[in-house]
Amino acid sequence: MKAISFEFHRPDSLAEASDILVRYDGDARVLAGGQSLMPMLNLRLVRPAAIIDLSGLAELKTIEVSATEVSVGALVTHSALEFSRESGVTFDLLRYVAAGIAYRGVRNRGTMGGSLAHADPAADWPSCLLTLDARVTISGPDGTRQMPISDFIVGNFTVALRPGEILTRIHIPLLNSEAKWGYYKHARKVGEFAEAIGCVIDDDARGIFRVVAGAMSAPSVVLPGLTKDRQQIITLADVRHALEEAAPSVEGRHIHFHAVAVMRALQLGVRP
Numbered sequence: 368m369k370a371i372s373f374e375f376h377r378p379d380s381l382a383e384a385s386d387i388l389v390r391y392d393g394d395a396r397v398l399a400g401g402q403s404l405m406p407m408l409n410l411r412l413v414r415p416a417a418i419i420d421l422s423g424l425a426e427l428k429t430i431e432v433s434a435t436e437v438s439v440g441a442l443v444t445h446s447a448l449e450f451s452r453e454s455g456v457t458f459d460l461l462r463y464v465a466a467g468i469a470y471r472g473v474r475n476r477g478t479m480g481g482s483l484a485h486a487d488p489a490a491d492w493p494s495c496l497l498t499l500d501a502r503v504t505i506s507g508p509d510g511t512r513q514m515p516i517s518d519f520i521v522g523n524f525t526v527a528l529r530p531g532e533i534l535t536r537i538h539i540p541l542l543n544s545e546a547k548w549g550y551y552k553h554a555r556k557v558g559e560f561a562e563a564i565g566c567v568i569d570d571d572a573r574g575i576f577r578v579v580a581g582a583m584s585a586p587s588v589v590l591p592g593l594t595k596d597r598q599q600i601i602t603l604a605d606v607r608h609a610l611e612e613a614a615p616s617v618e619g620r621h622i623h624f625h626a627v628a629v630m631r632a633l634q635l636g637v638r639p
């Protein structure tokens with residue numbers, strides 16, 4: 368099957384992209400890497416009157432590092448992150464996660480912003496960025512606004528974008544140089560979407576110990592009650608309990624599977 372016919376726009380500025388989006392009154396889609404949008408178009412799961420190609424917006428393709436955060440443009444590809452030459456623990460984690468997404472062709476075109484805007488619960492960036500407590504910047508007809516990832520992704524394939532709005536940047540607080548992380552992705556075949564994700568950050572200097580479960584039947588969640596107490600060893604039962612509390616919609620028979628993925632992330636400790 369092929370896509371229905373649509374108008375095609377390639378704006379030169381964010382303001383122009385937003386204007387075009389508003390003009391189509393909800394009947395246009397922005398195109399980033401096209402790795403989810405193109406299949407959806409070809410299967411006619413979406414039938415927009417117009418496609419707005421963001422590839423002309425150079426400002427969305429930069430990675431900017433300050434003393435406290437890394438700001439990733441929405442159009443930065445998985446490959447650009449995989450091969451980033453920036454040093455530091457945060458980039459170690461970003462490189463590791465990027466390298467585990469899909470296949471070379473998908474990584475070369477798929478973008479961090481597209482992944483978040485698509486909000487597939489099985490995708491890697493939502494879990495990783497929730498663990499990193501990232502924020503997003505959104506630009507639209509009423510100006511720009513920021514929000515945490517946890518507010519941006521409101522459900523499976525559902526985000527908090529309003530009509531005419533475009534996700535422009537992802538802001539990731541930098542981890543301390545002594546911080547540790549663990550990321551475990553269970554997929555039946557290398558290059559496939561995850562069936563379970565566990566992600567852990569242990570940053571003593573900033574007082575952060577955060578454990579996230581993802582690739583469930585619901586969006587990724589921070590697991591409550593799993594605090595860092597050196598006397599306490601987190602058990603599988605603890606993780607199961609936290610999952611039942613944080614993700615009540617996940618079927619009981621799947622809880623064990625997701626709890627094991629989280630335990631593996633906890634055990635991985637430091638990578639690389």
Ligand SMILES: Cc1cc2nc3c(=O)[nH]c(=O)nc-3n(C[C@H](O)[C@H](O)[C@H](O)COP(=O)(O)OP(=O)(O)OC[C@H]3O[C@@H](n4cnc5c(N)ncnc54)[C@H](O)[C@@H]3O)c2cc1C
Nearest residue numbers: 399400401402403404469477478481482484490491534559
């Ligand atoms: C075979 C295959 C395997 C894959 N495996 C994995 C995997 O293992 N892990 C994983 O995480 N992902 C995986 N993906 C998804 C892929 O990595 C892309 O991240 C994802 O397809 C979306 O990114 P994109 O840039 O291609 O967005 P697009 O396909 O261009 O857009 C997706 C949606 O987001 C909207 N959108 C895009 N950018 C913006 C923006 N800046 N502002 C507002 N809305 C926007 C579009 O309108 C569209 O609705 C896989 C994809 C394929 C085809």
